[in-house]
Amino acid sequence: MNALNPIIVILAAFLAIYFQSSFDLFRNLFGVQIDLLPALMVYTSLTLGIVSVALFALVSGLLFDSLSANPFGISVFPLFLIGFALHRFHGLLLREQISAQFAFGAGASLLSPLITLLILLSGNNNPLVGWGTIWQLLVLGLTGGLLTPVCFWILDRISGALNYQPIAQTSFRADRQIKRGRG
């Protein structure tokens, strides 16, 4: 892990937000736009350090709100909260398991918009909510769960291709070498 990894995830978030604001097929089919940021936050919190988690939440949250009618900065807190909770227990979580990635992705994708909506509703805002919001949250959770393993696969490969690989350990040890001959 080096300084390149936070840049990779932030670039991925930048492209994800662009994708969400430019392609409407999913929104027109299911009545809700997919959100890739929670899936990327799961990857960040289980792969990188807490400073990277904070940086990711700040940059991606602000970029997301800049294209949205959301009050500026409102998406930062829900993203950070998810990243913070996952990072706190990242030593205990099974990062490599696809089922675990799905579960964390689904949970994060369900919680992130829910927390954002709660913050919006507690303020002076009037977002478009109704019974259909339950459907939207379920679709967001499911798609987020399905996309998280894909994010892990792609970002692990990009990170592997751009970073130095760890040197493979051999079983050879110089102090155990049997020296033959005289002297």
Added chain:
Amino acid sequence: MFKKPQYIALALVAVTALIIFNLPAQTMSRTKLAFSGFFVPLFGLADSSKRVLQKTGDSILPRGVLTKENEQLRRENQQLKVQLMQNAEITRENARLRTAVGWQKQTPWKLKLARVIARDPSSWWRTIQIDVGSQHGIRPNLPVLVPEGLVGRISAVGATRSQVLLLGDPNMRVGALVQDKDARENGIVISSSSPLEQSMVTFQYFSRSSVIKPGQNVITSGEGGVFPKGIPIGQIVDIRDNSLGLSTDARVRVSADLNSLEEVLVMFP
């Protein structure tokens, strides 16, 4: 329980969030527009690649198809010219009558074509971003439409981009009336009660004794001063009592296809 870097990260996020939330509204709006500027190269790239694709598609079209299309457009152009002549005569007559009655003369609205560059990435707002801003004379609250009908109004303006609040957004309200020879019922068009009904809005605050029927057209009433009178909004789909039964609402299908907007027209007084 928490390690030192976790405290630092928490403090960093909390302080930044506090600073952003306490910014004056104008500064916050400017910062927001500055942040959205990061996406400009991507939007430009997508737009130019779309144009190249379109040009390539046009260049490989057979000559026969182009000739047929040209002929059709020429015919359409002639029809429109005749219609324009008739409309010019009606406008002159209208102006004469207005002078005779003593009403104020109506000033015609100008139109500016704009390209849609982005949609709101969240699912609880209905907004789009267009590629014209204050440099092109755009200012807040100008009506935005397509040939089929009303789309929304300008809500925020940057130097080269603007945000448009679409019909169906919770912050969008339009004074409207039913266009019918028997009934000219006034009301307000607001967002639909379901976030999944993307092409529906609600027409409400009309009297219970009104004779509103499905199929009737709803147009802007001109009340409120933002939208001029007569822009088509949509068609009434059904009428229902609201939850308390105290008033009646009508569901209206929006005339403009808000899900596939590519170009819109901004109206200038």
